[in-house]
Amino acid sequence: MNAPITRRDFLGSTLLASGAILLRSTTPADILGAKDEFTGYGGIGEYSTSNGNTLDILRAGHSIRDGTYDPLPKNVIDTGETYDCVIVGGGISGLAAALFFRRQGGPSAKCLVLENHPIFGGEAKQNEFLVDGKHLIAHQGSAIYQLQYPNSFLARFYDSIGLKTPKLTYQKWAGPQPEMPLSRTPYEAAGLEHGQYGFWFGARFDQRPGLWLIDPLGKNLRGAPISEKTRAEWLRYLKGETLLRSKFEHPKVEGDASSRYLDSITLEQHYMDRFGLSRDTVRTFLSPIEGGGSGLGPDALSAYSDYAYEMLHPLADEKDGTDQMFPGGNTTIARLMVKSLIPAAMPGPDSVEGVTGNNVDISMLDVSGAPARIRLSSTVLSVEHDGEPTRANSLAIAYLKEGKVYRVKARSAVMAGGSWTTKHIVKGLPETHRKAYAQFHRSPCMMANVAVRNWRFLYKMGITGCRWFEGTGNYMDVRKLALTSIEDPGIGPDSPIVLTLKVLYSYPGYSTEEQGHRGRAEMLGTSFAEYERRIREQFTAMFAHAGFDAQRDISGIILNRWGHAYLNPQPGFFFGNNGRPAPREILRNAPFGRIAFANTDLAGAMDHRYSILEAQRAVGQLLDQVLEA
Ligand SMILES: Cc1cc2nc3c(=O)[nH]c(=O)nc-3n(C[C@H](O)[C@H](O)[C@H](O)COP(=O)(O)OP(=O)(O)OC[C@H]3O[C@@H](n4cnc5c(N)ncnc54)[C@H](O)[C@@H]3O)c2cc1C
16 A cells, blocks of 8 residues: 555556547457457456456457457357356345345355456445555545435445445544535535636637636526527526426336336437526536436436436435535445355455455455355356256356456356346247347446545635636546545545546437447547547646646546446336336246346446345345246
8 A cells, every 4th residue: 555656657658559549530349459449447356457448358248249259269168057046147136136145045055156357246346546645545536325214224234244334434624724614425516506616618619718707606607608508508507497388297106107207208309498498508517417327418318317316315415415426436335245154255354444454365255165255357258058948947147267267157147247248148038028128228437536635726726626618627626535444534635535436428319229339439539648638638627727747746646447337218218108118027027038237227227226126126036936946
């Protein structure tokens, strides 16, 4: 932890190496070529070789898509192992499936989790930096969780894995400067209501250099370089003032008339109807920010996607909100699950402090004879019944590890890896299921974590967060961190922090599926060095006037690229079209022989709570197969 930060050396070498690539236009094939121009600096600590989907992960994943191992080669190595359940994917859903299986499958039930990354967690992983001797942590993807009603299923689940005090305590203001309100999560924008937030307008609005509007709400957007009509529309939206003529009934229960109506239109149409926005206003100022929880802009999404999360009914709003966040986001929840599943793999007490303060003992994750095992860096290539699916007693599961293909046997399997690989690797998938999965579209996201030595430049501008509408990313916020394994209980403008840019790829006007393809081509076709350059330039354009110097102030940048980050529910995804069942219901309600389906994408809402609930359902569907045999 005290090793000097290596990123400057890295930066020097990647910039040199990338010179050639910047001189010509790049394609994904160039970037994915022999030399790794893609992955970039991974930070320090346990997650340093697992920043999003690295080049190795991509290559293995694309070998599934391209059918490289279909049919399987003749030299598959049979491990001779048989498990009661094999779980594909070691994200929150896969880990939850393993836990439910161990708890419900009887004392002798054995399960194996196969996960393609070098560490478990899926989208719930973290980055770590060492900045001027301070250890900083930030999330790679999955960030927040909500307080639940204390006797709800989810609250009891949290409790069972050692999350005994879900309401966290956060850093307090420190230092001589007058205090500013800070957010606890990347999505809170605490400064907006307090006049300590900024909107930045650049070349897209003919502003060279860019123009800042500080306190956009307090100023009613006056001074923004936009027409009076746009100003009135956007302000109505920002202030939540709906049109009087707009009749709207908030969905109360999933599947009620209001939710079904919302699922028949786009989110864009919904905003236009409710707030009187023009399509152009939605696409310029709300896209992709307001569809961000579903990965694309409102034009590509079912209007119900905005409400699907609420149907989990967290604890009714407390004064200071129900959203909570560990410094590394839901990484801590994944670690708590592993601690419950394989206690020896996570030394120390069975608590948040235990799992955040100690390293994983990787050697204990996959121990011969153990009732639960997690095998990392293992990409599952195929899951196939041994014989006719309705009568087969077992499955053959092949996976790729360090260039070799292995096979294990299982009496059941939970597919928790997500739609984009499941549809390829389950062999003989019935047409109903194939057609259902064909309606699952996922789009990419890049989470750029930018470690800065201090945030005096923001403080000087009188802001703690901001939004912009062109270039890389759309918003960022200074966060006060939960006091779990955090060295510094105080935060002020002199503190080193990590600013997180969530980069989404929306192409308004194209179909939901096409936007995903285009986004992936863009994200995969851009080298680490090029993104680093763009981020430094973006920060310079926005903050140099306030004393920001990219060379001096940025200590490190980690890119976490998720090729299939978000499920993007198009209209009809949730409740079906023209009397046909919704695709998610087919997969939820009908296991295929000994194979059941999990992952948060089956809910149509990307949320770790759904990852857990889908896992619980999937395991329940398989128990009879395993217990009676
Ligand atoms: C940028 C971003 C921000 C988010 N923020 C939040 C948030 O704040 N709060 C929240 O609750 N949710 C958030 N989410 C949603 C997130 O999806 C869930 O919280 C949760 O982490 C998903 O867990 P999962 O297990 O369902 O899927 P994943 O995390 O995707 O896990 C699936 C795992 O299976 C692996 N896998 C896939 N195919 C194979 C294969 N063939 N072989 C082996 N392994 C395979 C994948 O690589 C992955 O590691 C966010 C998502 C993203 C992308």
